[in-house]
Amino acid sequence: MVEPEVSTALKDELVIRITRAISVRVTADGKTVDMLTTKRTVKDVLAQAGIAVSPLDKVIPAGENHLSSGDEIKIIRVTEGFEKQKVKIPYRIIKKENNAMEKGLSRVLSKGKDGLKEVTYKVTFEDGREVERQATEEKIITPVQNETVEFGTITTVATARGEVRFKKAFRMLATAYCACKKCTNKEPGHPQYGITYSGIPVRPGIVAVDPRVIPLGSRLYVEGYGFALAADIGGAIKGNRIDLYYPTHGETERYGARRIKVYLLE
Ligand SMILES: [Zn+2]
CATH class of the missing domain: 2.40.40.10 (RlpA-like domain)
Known part of the structure; x- marks a missing residue:
């Protein structure tokens, strides 16, 4: 790029600035493009290429970085979603000693029953691939009933x-x-x-x-x-x-x- 334009008449003290184009490889949304650009920062190159970047997206290197010829820019699209899933709550066995019962014998005092909860997960995707799943909320649908068993000690x-x-x-x-x-x-x-x-x-x-x-x-x-x-x-x-x-x-x-x-x- 030449500034001012090449057709500008020359006069005293006119400063002519020549910015050399550099070659940059840009990968985003499954496509890789090699482009020639006079822009020097990642942000400007992406703007020139018409690639929109959302605040969650990962830009490598980050937008303020300066580029040299042969550099690569990679955009990883990051999206988040919420997913609800029903999850079993397995009952636990609570052991109690019974010192009126012989060792080896046992008796179920109250039968256990599994509970059920609805877990909300925040799921993060990078270029459509799940990379993180984090439980953000749990709602009990059916409370768990633990099993109580007594064991003899005699x-x-x-x-x-x-x-x-x-x-x-x-x-x-x-x-x-x-x-x-x-x-x-x-x-x-x-x-x-x-x-x-x-x-x-x-x-x-x-x-x-x-x-x-x-x-x-x-x-x-x-x-x-x-x-x-x-x-x-x-x-x-x-x-x-x-x-x-x-x-x-x-x-x-x-x-x-x-x-x-x-x-x-x-
Ligand atoms: Zn017999």
Whole structure:
């Protein structure tokens, strides 16, 4: 650019100013343009290029910076929006000790229920891509109800041999079995007749358990039955089930099925 215009007649002390054009690369809105300009600041170049910049937009380098040939200007379009989203509030379990209950046992005092809230997020986009999400407001739609569970703390049980310490108590459904074919599907004379899964012969005090609940070999105290050894398993004995050995089938029938407590001894 030449100032004043090239057609201006020369006179004394006329100052002729020549501003050389520089090449600047401008990237905005997905397009890159190389332009020749006599402007020197980022702001002026953008104005000349007709690129509007909103206050949120990022201009790199910033508008007041001076440019040299070969420089690049980058415009990142920044937009903000608000989004509402329903979010679950998961209930928490509040544990309470009950010193009148055996360790290992628990009881739900009040059932938990998840709540629901509406969260408003301010979402920031740069060139259409989400870069930030910030919760700005929360409105409870359904309040959460936490679950209250009480846990037992007692670690001793009264037995015929006095107080005995235990590691864990279980509530179990108990049934009874004997060595008969009805109970074990083995005739007298079968090589495994009267032999437990552990290999030891049955006798009063032998019980069948689910080894995933009570390890085989554990010493137990069974309410209404007495001291016992977990030495056997059974097809139906899964989870909180226990099968108690009695010498005669009549006794097993009299026993039936009972809900009892089983104590895993130390
Ligand atoms: Zn039987």
